[in-house]
Every structure is written in C-alpha cells, then in structure tokens.
Amino acid sequence: MNWNAVRVSLELALTTSFFLLIIGAPLAYWIAYSQKRWKFLVEAVVALPLVLPPTVLGFYVLIGSGPRSPFGKLYQQLFGSTLPFTFEGLVVASCLYSLPFTVQPLAAAFSAVDRRLMEASWTLGVSQWGTFVRVILPASLPGVITAFVLSFAHTLGEFGVVLMVGGNIEGVTRTVSIDIYDNVQALDYAAAGMTSAVLLVFSFVVLALVYAANRQIWKLWPAPLK
Amino acid sequence: MHVLARFFLFGYLTLLTFCSAAPLPKNEVRVAAASDLTFALEKIAKRFEQLTGNRAKVSFGSSGNLYAQIRDGAPFDVFFSADLEYARRLQEEQLALAGSLYVYARGRLAVWTRAESGLDVESLGIKALQSSSMRKIAIANPRHAPYGRAAIETLRHYGVYENVLPRLIYGESISQAAQFAQSGAADAGIIALSLAVSPEMKASGIHWEVPEEAHTPLNQAVVLLRHDKRATAPAARRFFEWVSGEYSRSVLRSSGFVVDGLTNEVQK
Numbered sequence: 001m002n003w004n005a006v007r008v009s010l011e012l013a014l015t016t017s018f019f020l021l022i023i024g025a026p027l028a029y030w031i032a033y034s035q036k037r038w039k040f041l042v043e044a045v046v047a048l049p050l051v052l053p054p055t056v057l058g059f060y061v062l063i064g065s066g067p068r069s070p071f072g073k074l075y076q077q078l079f080g081s082t083l084p085f086t087f088e089g090l091v092v093a094s095c096l097y098s099l100p101f102t103v104q105p106l107a108a109a110f111s112a113v114d115r116r117l118m119e120a121s122w123t124l125g126v127s128q129w130g131t132f133v134r135v136i137l138p139a140s141l142p143g144v145i146t147a148f149v150l151s152f153a154h155t156l157g158e159f160g161v162v163l164m165v166g167g168n169i170e171g172v173t174r175t176v177s178i179d180i181y182d183n184v185q186a187l188d189y190a191a192a193g194m195t196s197a198v199l200l201v202f203s204f205v206v207l208a209l210v211y212a213a214n215r216q217i218w219k220l221w222p223a224p225l226k
Numbered sequence: 227m228h229v230l231a232r233f234f235l236f237g238y239l240t241l242l243t244f245c246s247a248a249p250l251p252k253n254e255v256r257v258a259a260a261s262d263l264t265f266a267l268e269k270i271a272k273r274f275e276q277l278t279g280n281r282a283k284v285s286f287g288s289s290g291n292l293y294a295q296i297r298d299g300a301p302f303d304v305f306f307s308a309d310l311e312y313a314r315r316l317q318e319e320q321l322a323l324a325g326s327l328y329v330y331a332r333g334r335l336a337v338w339t340r341a342e343s344g345l346d347v348e349s350l351g352i353k354a355l356q357s358s359s360m361r362k363i364a365i366a367n368p369r370h371a372p373y374g375r376a377a378i379e380t381l382r383h384y385g386v387y388e389n390v391l392p393r394l395i396y397g398e399s400i401s402q403a404a405q406f407a408q409s410g411a412a413d414a415g416i417i418a419l420s421l422a423v424s425p426e427m428k429a430s431g432i433h434w435e436v437p438e439e440a441h442t443p444l445n446q447a448v449v450l451l452r453h454d455k456r457a458t459a460p461a462a463r464r465f466f467e468w469v470s471g472e473y474s475r476s477v478l479r480s481s482g483f484v485v486d487g488l489t490n491e492v493q494k
Contacts, residue, residue, distance in 0.1 A: 068410040084411040085362055085395045167395030167406065168367060181398070185290040185370040 001194055004171045005179035012087070012175060013155040016094040020102040020151045021144070023095065028106030028147075029132065046103045049096060054160025061093045062165050085167035090175075093161045098151040105150060109143020110136055146210055153206045156199070253280040255461040256301060258292045260308035260446070261401040262333055262373065262418035265425075266481035267306070270474045271465075278468075280461040288399035290370040296321060296451060303462035304469075306448045308333060308400070309372040313447035322449035323458065330469055331483035333444035334419035335376055335436035338407055338427060343414070347434045352384040354434070355414060360393065364406035364415040367396040372444055374400070377416035379441035407431070419482035438484075445489070 031043060049057060065083035066072045076082050083089035113136050121131040137144065159177040166173035168182070176199055183192035259267050264286050271282040285302070287295075293312040296302055297319070305322070307313040310329065316322040337354065339347050347354040355363055366374035374396065381387040397403030400418045407415030408427055422433040450458060450466050468474060475485045 062409060062411055066409055066411040081361065082411070084406075163398060165411075167362070167364070167412075168398070169395055182367065182369055184294060185288060185367075185398070187290065187294065187370075 001191070001198070002174075002176075002179045005174050005176050005195075006198075008087075008171065008174060009156055009176040012090055012094060012158075013152045015091050016098060016155045017102070017148050017152040019091065019095055020098060021148060024099065024102035024106055024147065024151075028103045028110055029136075031103065031107040032110035047100050049098070050100050054097065054158070055164060057093065057097055058161040058164025061089070061096070061161065065089065065092070065165075084165045085169065085173060087172055089165055090162060090173055093165050094155045094158055097158055097161050098154045101150040101154045102147045105143050105147040106140070109140030109146075112143075113139045142213055145213055149206055149210050153203055157203065253278075253459075253461050255280060255282050255303050255459060255465045257282055257284045257304045257306070257465065258296065258300070258302040259284055259286055259306040260289045260292070261286045261399045262308050262420045262446075263306055264401055264421070266420055266477050266483070269477050269481075270469065273473060273477075274465055274468050278461070278464060280464065282461075282465055286401070288366075288371055291399075301453075302451055303453075303459060304448065304466055305451055306330075306446065308444065308446055310445045310447045313449045316449055316451070320452065322451050326450035326466070327447055328470070329445045329488045330448050330474075331446045331478050331485050332438075332488060333373065333376075333446055334438065334482055334484060335373065335380060335441065335444075336417060336419040336422040336433040336482070337414060337436065338404070338417050338422045338431050338433040339414040340407070340410055340431045343431075345414075346432070347414070348432055351434050352380070352386055352436075355381075355390050355416075356386055360413045362395050362406075362412040363390060363393050364395050364397055364403040364412035364417070366400040366403045366417075367398060371398075371400055373416075373418050374403075376441040376444055380416065380436050383440040421482075423480075423482045443489075446483070 027042075027046065031039065031046070062084055063069060064071055065075065067076055067082045072082055083092060117135050117139065118131055121135045122128075126134065157177065158175070159181070162173065162175050162178055163181070166175070166178060168174050168178055174182075176195060180192050180195050180199070183189070183195070257267070257271070267284055267286075271284050274280065274282055285292075289307045289309050289312050292300075292302075292305060293307065293316065296305060296316060305313065305316065313322065313327050317324065317327050337347050337352065339345055339354065339360075343359065345354045345357055345359065350357075354360070365377040366372075368374035368378045378387070381390050395406065395412055397406055401421060403412075403415050404417040404421040404427060406412040407417065408430060416436070419433075419435060421427060422431075427433075448466070448469060450462060452458070478485050
C-alpha cells in the first residue's frame with residue numbers, strides 16, 4: 001500500500017470538492033431559477049465532462065495551461081511556475097472533470113425547494129442572499145451532501161486526466177489510480193490488487209452512504225414543511 | 227428497464243458469436259511493439275505490406291503493459307520489447323516460441339529540448355539539465371520503462387542525479403515523456419533517440435545523443451508468440467523474418483537504433 005498516493009488522492013478529492021461547492025453553488029442556483037432561453041446551452045456545457053473522454057480534457061488542460069499558451073504565460077508570470085505536473089494543476093483539471101457531479105445534484109435540489117418558502121422569506125424582507133443561506137441551502141442539504149460526496153468520489157477515481165497532466169511525481173501528483181496502474185505495469189500484481197480492493201470497498205461505502213442519505217435512513221434534517 | 231437490459235445482453239451475445247466465429251485472415255499479422263518503435267516500425271510495416279500483400283496491424287504501448295496484455299491472452303503474433311527481460315519471460319512461460327527470441331537493435335538515449343529554450347544542448351550535453359531554466363525534465367517511469375532506467379543511470383553516470391532529481395517528471399511510456407517535452411509542458415526530456423529524430427521532434431527541437439557507455443545497453447528483443455488454438459500464421463513468420471532483413475535494419479539504423487555488433491548470447 002502506498003500511503004503517500006492515498007494521501008495525495010484524498011487531498012486532491014477534498015480540495016476539488018470544496019472548490020467545486022463554491023463554484024458550483026452559484027452556477028446551480030442560476031440553472032435552477034434562471035428564466036433565460038439559452039439556459040440549455042449552459043446546462044450542456046456543464047454536462048460536457050460526463051461524455052467527453054478524460055483524454056480530451058487532459059489534452060486541453062495540458063495544451064491550454066502549458067507555458068506556450070496565453071493562459072499558461074499569465075499564470076507563469078503570476079505564480080512563477082506552470083500548471084502541468086503540479087498539485088494545483090491537478091486541482092484545476094479535477095474541477096473541470098467533476099463539475100457536473102457537483103452542479104447537477106445541486107441544481108436538482110435547489111429547484112425542488114418549495115417556492116412558497118422562498119417567497120415568504122422575500123416578503124418578510126430577507127435579501128436574496130439571506131434567503132439562499134437560510135432557506136434554500138438548509139432545505140436542500142441532502143443535495144449538497146450528495147454533490148460533495150459524488151464529486152469527492154469521482155475525483156478519487158480520476159485516472160485519464162491525471163495520467164495526462166500529472167507527471168507521476170511521488171507525493172505530489174501520484175494518485176491512487178496512477179499508483180495502481182504503475183504497479184500493474186511493474187508486474188507487482190499483489191500491490192495493485194491490494195490498493196484496488198481498498199478503493200473498491202471505499203467507493204462502495206461512499207455510494208451506500210449517499211443512497212442511504214437520499215432515502216433518509218437517518219433523520220439528519222427536519223421533514224419538509226407541508 | 228429490464229427490456230432494455232435484455233436488448234443489450236442480446237446485442238452483446240450476438241456480437242460475441244460473430245467475433246469468435248470470424249475466421250482469422252491468413253495474411254494478417256498482429257504486432258505489439260514498444261513505443262520507441264512508433265516511427266520506425268510504421269515504415270517497416272508499410273514496406274512489408276507493399277512487398278508481400280499481407281496486412282500488418284501494429285499496436286504500440288509500453289513494454290510492460292504489452293507484456294501483461296499478452297499474458298492475459300491478447301491476440302498478438304509478434305512482440306517487440308524495449309526490454310529483453312519481458313521477451314525472455316514470455317519464452318520461459320511458453321507464451322513465445324522457443325528459440326525465436328533475438329536482439330534486433332539497441333536503443334539510444336537523447337536529451338531533447340525545444341529549439342526556443344535557448345540552451346544549446348548539442349554542445350552543453352548533460353550540463354544543460356543543470357541550468358535553472360530547466361524546471362521540469364521528463365523521463366519515462368524508471369519503475370517499468372527501460373528508457374527511464376537508462377535515463378536515471380545516465381544522470382548518475384555524470385554525477386548530476388541529485389541536482390536533477392527534484393525536477394524530474396515521469397511519463398508512463400517513453401513516448402509520453404517525449405510528448406511532455408515536445409508540447410513545452412516540460413522544459414526538456416531524456417528520451418529515446420528514435421523519437422528525437424522523428425520528423426516532428428526534429429523540426430521543433432534540438433538534441434544531444436547520450437553516449438552509450440553512460441548506461442546499461444538498451445537491448446531490444448523480438449519474439450514470435452504462440453497461440454494454443456491455432457498454428458502461427460505464415461504472415462507472422464514472414465514479418466518476423468522481415469524485421470531482421472536489410473531494409474528493416476537500414477530503417478532502424480536511420481531511426482536512431484544501433485543494429486550492428488549486437489550481442490545475441492541471450493538464450494541463456
């Protein structure tokens with residue numbers, strides 16, 4: 001078991017899911033409530049990582065953030081290094097890769113919130129932001145948890161993108177999935193099997209928890225008002 | 227929902243039946259090759275097809291990966307390994323025809339950098355890698371790629387290993403290491419000479435040929451694979467012989483491989 005790789009993967013997944021909640025919440029809010037006719041275009045863009053092969057994402061990240069692209073040059077001037085082969089680079093790539101896994105559950109949860117509750121809040125003089133924090137967010141807590149857990153698990157299982165932009169640096173960009181691939185290539189099937197089994201059990205537990213939460217096996221939050 | 231599932235199952239089974247029933251074309255040879263051969267073998271295979279009318283289907287990958295696939299029953303007839311060891315193991319495991327193994331070439335290493343890097347690697351040699359402008363240096367993963375191991379040995383040979391180590395990044399194969407360097411994502415690469423002299427990399431960069439005494443010889447071996455259910459296709463034998471012929475040797479020679487004076491006392 002390569003615990004360094006496990007640590008890198010967990011850090012990557014946590015950082016990514018955290019940033020995705022911050023980026024994803026406003027986006028999901030907009031998708032849930034906007035009346036714009038071209039909303040479908042934004043929804044399509046958000047869902048793109050679901051259908052695109054990770055190699056396509058990896059390719060664009062590698063070319064788009066390399067030192068020869070305008071973005072890469074700007075980043076290099078600001079931070080003194082380039083994105084590929086760094087932990088930050090993996091976070092950026094993972095945020096793109098797991099975006100729909102955050103935004104879609106959030107948008108679904110937001111749009112399921114009883115409209116009357118929001119209107120009541122507004123008529124009582126609470127701002128849009130206040131209503132979001134105090135009414136919409138608590139009422140869609142299962143959706144928020146689902147979004148966080150799914151993007152966490154999806155990032156943990158990321159392989160193709162990391163393979164293309166990671167550079168396989170021990171303790172920095174060597175994630176669990178890359179470590180397994182490495183072990184298979186080095187014909188160390190015992191190590192590969194061990195890590196794979198851990199990942200399998202972990203993923204199952206995470207998904208079981210999500211489905212349990214969705215079925216409200218445990219009463220974590222009050223039942224919605226009728 | 228289960229109607230759909232049944233539909234897919236039916237489709238899958240039908241596909242399986244067709245796949246297994248399809249006769250194997252006699253004039254087809256399926257080749258698995260290490261990715262340092264990407265450019266040379268395409269040329270060799272093309273000429274083979276023109277001359278014999280046979281079809282050669284080549285799949286490139288890292289030697290370790292291909293070895294694992296072959297062990298798991300991947301349907302290849304000929305295997306070019308960048309590492310003698312994998313070919314030898316296949317023979318020991320009786321997955322390759324006894325006595326078919328031979329060393330067809332020796333690989334060379336090169337330090338490659340983009341032309342606009344401003345560093346003259348051709349005259350600086352290994353010292354170029356110590357420059358502070360070399361922030362990321364790509365090599366193949368030394369854990370399973372022979373070129374990666376040779377790169378590490380080279381760095382040690384010249385006493386720059388400690389200096390360079392923190393800046394190394396690893397490609398999963400030698401061609402990925404080359405791609406990291408070629409795209410500019412890495413500032414330089416220690417890659418196969420056969421890739422450094424390929425048209426694309428030659429056009430965009432400069433390289434320094436690492437002298438062979440800097441690392442253990444990169445003996446490249448080829449084996450003819452065995453199949454339980456059917457005899458080795460004649461096309462496979464023909465291709466296997468074609469590779470040791472004069473044309474193939476000249477292509478390999480011009481592609482950055484050493485083909486003369488090979489040590490062939492490998493069938494230990």
